[in-house]
Amino acid sequence: MRSLKKKRRIQIILVAAVALVLSTALIGYAMRDGINFFRSPSEVMAAPPAPGEVFRIGGLVEAGTLVRGAGSEIRFAVTDGGASVPVSYVGVLPDLFDEDQGMVGLGSYDGTTFRATEILAKHDETYMPKEVVDALKEQGVYQAPDAD
Structure with a gap:
């Protein structure tokens, strides 16, 4: 009788x-x-x-690189002060997206251009994603926003 209970316990543990x-x-x-x-x-x-x-890339939209192509294609470069990566995006950009502003993009890199599927921009004058701030600090180009 004990061996049957023991077998049942072992079966339950294995399952x-x-x-x-x-x-x-x-x-x-x-x-x-x-x-x-x-x-x-x-x-x-x-x-x-x-x-x-697929990964996220972030930094500042490099000044003078924002080009709106045919249709809804947008091209620009994102920089952290040390390097610049060309970005291509098809879609509608967030309202607060602009040159010299922080952004984070989701997509993939094809060897020459980052193909973004989603673009996020800061939501007010002082916000910048933590990852972007950290990357800019590492490059020595981060400037804290002025406190009013």
Whole structure:
């Protein structure tokens, strides 16, 4: 009689372990595309990511590079003071998007141009994403906003 209870316990433990491993694997598989790493333009130029790898890039929109193409295509360069990466985006830009302003873009790098699928801009005069501030500080070009 004891051996039957012991076998049942072992079976339950094995089924629970298999379920735990399977659920962990499924969660990891589901999240693989949802994790987007942040890179500064200097990091992209120093160690270009693999083609098709989706990541976020951030910095300042370089002055004089904002060009609106045919249709809704927009081209500009993003810089952190150390390097500049050309960006191509098809879509509507946020209202506060402008040259010499902070931005973060989501997309992939094809070896020459960052192809953005989403562009985020600052939401007021003083906000800049933490990753962008950190990257600009590393390059020594960050200037804190003036306090009124």
